[in-house]
Amino acid sequence: MQVKYKGNMVELADGDNGFKAIKQLEVENKNKAVAMKVNGSLEDLSRELKDGDEVEFVLPSSPEGFEVMNHSCAHLLAQAVSHLYPEAKFGYGPAVEEGFYYDIDFGEAKISDADFEAIEKEMKKLAKEDLPFKRNEVSKDEALKIFAANPYKEEHIGELEGDITTYQQGDFIDLCRGPHVPSTGHLKHFKLLSVAGAYWKGDSKNKQLTRIYGTCFDSEEKLNEYLEILKKRKENDHRRLGKELGLFFISDYGPGFPFFLPKGEILKNELISYWRQIHTRDGYLEIETPTILSRELWEISGHWGHYKDNMYTTKIDDRDFAIKPMNCPGAILTYNYSLHSYKDLPVRIGELGHVHRHEASGALNGLFRVRAFTQDDAHIFCRRDQLEDEIKGIMRLFDEVYNVFGLSYRIVLSTRPEDYIGEKEFWDESEAILARACEHSGHEYSINPGDGAFYGPKLDFKLKDSMGRTWQCGTIQLDMNLPHRFHCYYIDSNGEKVEPVMLHRVVFGSIERFIGILTENYGGAFPTWLAPVQVKLLPVLPEKHLEYTNKVLADLKAKGIRAEIDSSNEKLGYRMRNAIAMKIPYTLVLGDKEMEEGKVTYRILGQKDQISLSEGEFISLIENAIATKARF
RNA sequence: GCCGCAGUGGCUCAAUCGGCAGAGCAACUGAUUUGUAAUCAGUAGGUUGUCGGUUCGAUUCCGGCCUGCGGCACCA
Numbered sequence: 001m002q003v004k005y006k007g008n009m010v011e012l013a014d015g016d017n018g019f020k021a022i023k024q025l026e027v028e029n030k031n032k033a034v035a036m037k038v039n040g041s042l043e044d045l046s047r048e049l050k051d052g053d054e055v056e057f058v059l060p061s062s063p064e065g066f067e068v069m070n071h072s073c074a075h076l077l078a079q080a081v082s083h084l085y086p087e088a089k090f091g092y093g094p095a096v097e098e099g100f101y102y103d104i105d106f107g108e109a110k111i112s113d114a115d116f117e118a119i120e121k122e123m124k125k126l127a128k129e130d131l132p133f134k135r136n137e138v139s140k141d142e143a144l145k146i147f148a149a150n151p152y153k154e155e156h157i158g159e160l161e162g163d164i165t166t167y168q169q170g171d172f173i174d175l176c177r178g179p180h181v182p183s184t185g186h187l188k189h190f191k192l193l194s195v196a197g198a199y200w201k202g203d204s205k206n207k208q209l210t211r212i213y214g215t216c217f218d219s220e221e222k223l224n225e226y227l228e229i230l231k232k233r234k235e236n237d238h239r240r241l242g243k244e245l246g247l248f249f250i251s252d253y254g255p256g257f258p259f260f261l262p263k264g265e266i267l268k269n270e271l272i273s274y275w276r277q278i279h280t281r282d283g284y285l286e287i288e289t290p291t292i293l294s295r296e297l298w299e300i301s302g303h304w305g306h307y308k309d310n311m312y313t314t315k316i317d318d319r320d321f322a323i324k325p326m327n328c329p330g331a332i333l334t335y336n337y338s339l340h341s342y343k344d345l346p347v348r349i350g351e352l353g354h355v356h357r358h359e360a361s362g363a364l365n366g367l368f369r370v371r372a373f374t375q376d377d378a379h380i381f382c383r384r385d386q387l388e389d390e391i392k393g394i395m396r397l398f399d400e401v402y403n404v405f406g407l408s409y410r411i412v413l414s415t416r417p418e419d420y421i422g423e424k425e426f427w428d429e430s431e432a433i434l435a436r437a438c439e440h441s442g443h444e445y446s447i448n449p450g451d452g453a454f455y456g457p458k459l460d461f462k463l464k465d466s467m468g469r470t471w472q473c474g475t476i477q478l479d480m481n482l483p484h485r486f487h488c489y490y491i492d493s494n495g496e497k498v499e500p501v502m503l504h505r506v507v508f509g510s511i512e513r514f515i516g517i518l519t520e521n522y523g524g525a526f527p528t529w530l531a532p533v534q535v536k537l538l539p540v541l542p543e544k545h546l547e548y549t550n551k552v553l554a555d556l557k558a559k560g561i562r563a564e565i566d567s568s569n570e571k572l573g574y575r576m577r578n579a580i581a582m583k584i585p586y587t588l589v590l591g592d593k594e595m596e597e598g599k600v601t602y603r604i605l606g607q608k609d610q611i612s613l614s615e616g617e618f619i620s621l622i623e624n625a626i627a628t629k630a631r632f
Numbered sequence: 633g634c635c636g637c638a639g640u641g642g643c644u645c646a647a648u649c650g651g652c653a654g655a656g657c658a659a660c661u662g663a664u665u666u667g668u669a670a671u672c673a674g675u676a677g678g679u680u681g682u683c684g685g686u687u688c689g690a691u692u693c694c695g696g697c698c699u700g701c702g703g704c705a706c707c708a
Contacts, residue, residue, distance in 0.1 A: 101703095112637060113702090196703030197635025204705040208635045211703065239701095243643085252681080252699050310706095360633050360706060361699095373708070472708065509708045540667050569664085570671080577669035591667055603668065610668070 033057040034181040035068045042068070044135055044179040060186070060218035070095035072133065072180040073123075073187050073216035074102045079172035080122035081212075085109055090174065091152040091200055091209050098226070099215025103198050105152065106210050116192040119212075123190065130185030131170040135178055137163050147175060152200065152209075189223040190216035193230075238519035239366040245524050245532070245582060247515070248367065256364045256371030258512060263532035266562070267515055268374075270530050271508065272352060274404075275376050282397055284350040284378055289330025291354065295320035300485055301329045310358045327353035328479075328504060331379040332486045340490040345500060346382035346390055352511075353377050367516035368471070374511040381488065381500040387430065391437045391459075391476060394505050398461060398474050399441065401507050404629050405518060410444040410470075412460045414451035421454055422480035430478050430501075431457045455481030463517060471517055473509035478502075525583040525605055528625040528632055535563040535622065536579040540591030542567040548595045552588065552615060559619055561626075580605065585632055586622065604632050 035058040036045055042064055049055060058065045074093035077100075081088050085106055093102035104111075138146070140157060143164040147153035153175050157164060167176045169184055181187065192214040200206040217223040234240070242248045247264035250257065260268055276286065292314065298304035303311065303325065312323040324330065331349050340347060356372045363369050382390050402409055413434050416427045434457055438445040445459075452458055461474030479502040482488075489497040508514035518526070528534055537553050539545035546567055556563040564584075566575045572589065579587045589601045594612070601612045613621065625632050 110636070114637095194702050195636060198704045199634075202705075204634070208704070210635070213703080250700095255699070355708090357707085362633060362635095362704080363706060364700090369707075375708070475708075506708070513708060538668080541665060543665070569666090571664095571666050572668055573666090574670055575668090580669060587668080589668060593667085601667090608668080 032059055034060045034065050034072075034186055035179045037064070042179055044133070045182050046135070047179075060181075065218070067095045068179055069181055069187065069218065070100040070216050071176075071178075072184075073190050073214060074100040075133070075167065075169060075172070075174055075176070075180065076123050076126060076184055076187050076190075077102050077119065077192070077212060077214060078104070078174060079126055079169060080119050082172055083122055084118060089150045089152060092156075093174070099193065099213060101198075101211050101213045103200070103209040103211045105207070111195055111210050111212070113192075113195055120190075120192055123187075126170065127184045127187045129170065130183045132183040133178075133180040134168045135180075136166045136168065138166055140164055143175065146173060187216055189218065189220050190214055191223060191227070233520075236520045236523045237366075238368075238516040241519050241524040242366070242516075247519065247532070250366075250370075255361065256359060256369075258367060258370055258372070264515070266532040267518075267526070267530055268511055271511055271514065272376075275352070275508070278397065278400065279348075279350050279378070282348070282393065284348040286350045286352075287331070287334050288351060289327060289334065289353065290324075291356075292316075292321050292323055293329065295322060297329050297333075298322050301482060302485065303329075312356050312358060323356045324353070325355050325357045327351050327355065327375060327377045328379060328482055329486070331377070332482055332488060332502075335379070335381055335488060336486060340381070340500075342383060342490055342492045342498070345490055346380055346386050348378060348380045350376075350378040367512040367519075370510075370512055373513065375506050376508045376511060378505050380503040380505065381483070381490070382503070383490075383498075384426075384429075384501055387478075387501055387503075388433045388437065390503065391433060392440060394476055394503070395437055395441050395459075398507055399443075402461075402463065402474075405521070407463045407517070407521065409461050409463045409474075410446070411438050411441070412446055412448050412462060413438060414448045414453075414458050414460065416457060417450045417452055417454060419454050420452075422456070426480065427457065434459055434476075434478075453477065455479050471513070473514060473517070474507050475505065475509070477504045479504060523583075525585075527629060528585045528622060529629050531583075531585050532562065533564050533582065533584045534561050534626075535586045535588060536582075536584045537563060537565045537588045537590060538572060538575050538579070539565070539567055540572055540589060542569060545590050545592075545595060549590045552590060552600060555615060556619065556622075559623065561619070561622055576603075585625075588618075 033045060036043055036047070037056040037058060038047060038049065039054050042058065045057075058068065060066065060069050071094060074095065078090050078093055081102070081104060082090075087107040087109065089105040089107070091103035091105065094100065140160070143157045143166065144154060146166065147157065156175060164175070165177055166173050167178055167180055168174075192212060194213045196211045196213065197208045198211040199208050215223070215226060217226060242264070245263060246261050247267065248258050248260050251259060279286070295304055295313075298307075298311070304322070307325060311325050314321050314323070330353070331351060334349060335347060353375050354372065355375055359369060359371050364371070380390055380394075413431070415431050416424075420427065435447075438459065456478035458475055458477040460472050462470040463473050464470050483499050483502045488500055488502065490500050492498045518530070526532070535556055537549050537556075539549040549565055549567065553563050553565050566578065568575065576587060576589075583605060585605050587603045587605075589603070589610070594600055597612075599612045599614055600618050601610050602618060603610055624630075
């Protein structure tokens with residue numbers, strides 16, 4: 001038999017039995033490979049090989065190995081649960097990006113993280129027994145017999161086609177495609193992380209099962225590293241930092257409606273003024289439209305029918321009104337207010353629109369998900385022949401903005417759904433334009449077929465923060481619906497009325513969410529241009545050096561630099577500590593030395609160096625940091 | 633909205649089995665005159681989210697509601 005070994009495989013003489021070779025490798029390196037790739041497809045190590053197969057071992061340190069290990073660990077969890085809770089019925093238990101979960105119907109039993117210790121103990125015990133994972137192919141009927149007591153597995157089997165495979169370790173058998181690690185002994189460094197409810201098959205009409213999340217690594221160090229990352233995420237949580245740094249709060253009197261504190265408002269205003277600057281440069285016209293508009297308008301737009309559950313409504317003099325959940329109708333009324341020639345297009349209308357949406361209570365999450373937020377919205381009306389350039393222009397702007405904040409992103413193109421309006425040809429054409437623009441941008445992009453809105457295809461921009469998590473912020477959506485409903489038009493070169501193409505787009509998405517992302521991404525240590533306080537001034541001896549410090553403070557303020565003095569009757573170390581805790585980029589220390597030489601001594605957040613400069617030099621240093629949007 | 637968990641001075645947390653609600657930080661007052669991550673002492677601060685129930689007695693046990701947290705569903 002001829003088997004070709006790739007990568008990390010031990011080379012054996014021709015004609016050797018691949019199965020034996022693998023066994024030998026296991027003996028040599030018992031804990032290494034967890035699976036193998038046979039002709040590119042992921043398989044159990046125990047899979048028998050055929051003549052000519054190309055084989056590559058999958059090590060637990062590889063991404064595929066991580067997935068296999070975690071998938072197996074989900075089975076181990078299920079086995080342990082089946083011992084401790086004999087009534088438990090199992091749903092799905094897959095590996096996910098950072099670990100695994102298993103959805104379990106515990107019947108009457110209620111599970112909380114207090115039960116993890118006992119479950120983990122049982123898992124450890126079963127891992128120690130080193131039970132082999134045995135794969136078995138069965139017919140549908142046999143499978144139904146095996147899982148007769150479990151309605152979830154039965155339902156799943158009913159949906160499967162072709163061969164059904166089961167995996168068994170010890171007394172526990174599960175429906176599964178595999179592959180798995182050779183035996184439970186390969187699972188050593190795992191931890192259960194959280195419990196949650198999850199609908200069976202992700203459908204809110206179905207029963208809710210209990211989901212247990214966990215993760216499994218190939219070494220204790222890596223597991224601990226991951227737990228450290230989780231801790232770090234908690235420390236960088238914008239809800240915690242927002243409280244500590246005094247940026248915003250949400251009152252019980254207004255769930256989901258954020259209050260911006262003075263320091264948070266500075267952040268918001270800085271973002272807005274940056275937004276204005278670049279949009280003015282790019283030919284956007286800023287408008288403001290009313291927050292409350294009549295029911296008739298929302299009937300034309302279709303929101304009254306389709307979005308009503310998410311809208312706050314009110315009555316004024318017995319007439320129905322709604323608080324805007326989106327800015328589009330206002331922008332369209334503004335477009336329609338004046339007559340447009342084909343020569344005037346594109347018309348780019350921007351609006352920082354404060355919108356209200358009734359989000360489900362369980363969806364609320366700090367600034368990431370709120371019920372009132374400011375969209376950095378823009379609606380662009382253009383001719384079809386201008387569409388491609390417009391989209392490229394928007395993407396150039398997006399790229400510029402995200403770069404300023406050091407956020408990397410990927411793009412998702414959503415295409416025509418089954419339920420669509422408009423001409424199919426124009427859908428095809430605009431999807432092609434969006435795809436070309438993505439390629440042109442040079443950024444990673446993927447296609448989400450059929451996920452576009454009924455009114456047009458879209459590009460979503462998913463930002464990646466420093467912790468590796470992604471958030472949707474920017475979006476560019478083509479709209480073939482609203483211009484039609486509102487009878488938008490321009491006059492073309494023949495004097496005819498023509499319906500323009502309309503684009504919705506946001507860069508930040510929601511300024512609130514964007515502030516949340518920035519807060520976490522910077523860990524609260526904002527770059528100088530955004531920092532609510534840019535300079536903290538500390539007189540060494542408040543009584544002696546206050547006058548000089550106040551003079552420097554006044555000079556900084558005169559230059560528009562956000563500076564604060566701490567002349568409290570505390571030791572310098574104490575005041576320095578507070579300045580660092582508030583993550584202020586520059587701290588100035590002013591004492592005898594500085595007073596005599598007319599200088600300032602500064603220290604940069606996160607650094608210990610003490611640098612002395614003349615006041616003028618220091619001011620230019622900061623002005624330069626602000627102008628270039630550099631960290632310091 | 634759904635499943636599970638939680639709510640104690642401004643903040644972070646403690647209080648055994650149901651038995652007088654406590655600490656650190658912050659605040660305030662005073663002392664200290666300080667050169668780069670916490671000077672010392674004192675004072676004040678609470679209807680334990682809220683409403684109801686059980687009990688001689690509830691922060692503690694039970695129920696309703698509110699809010700938050702972890703997810704799910706939904707979504708910027």
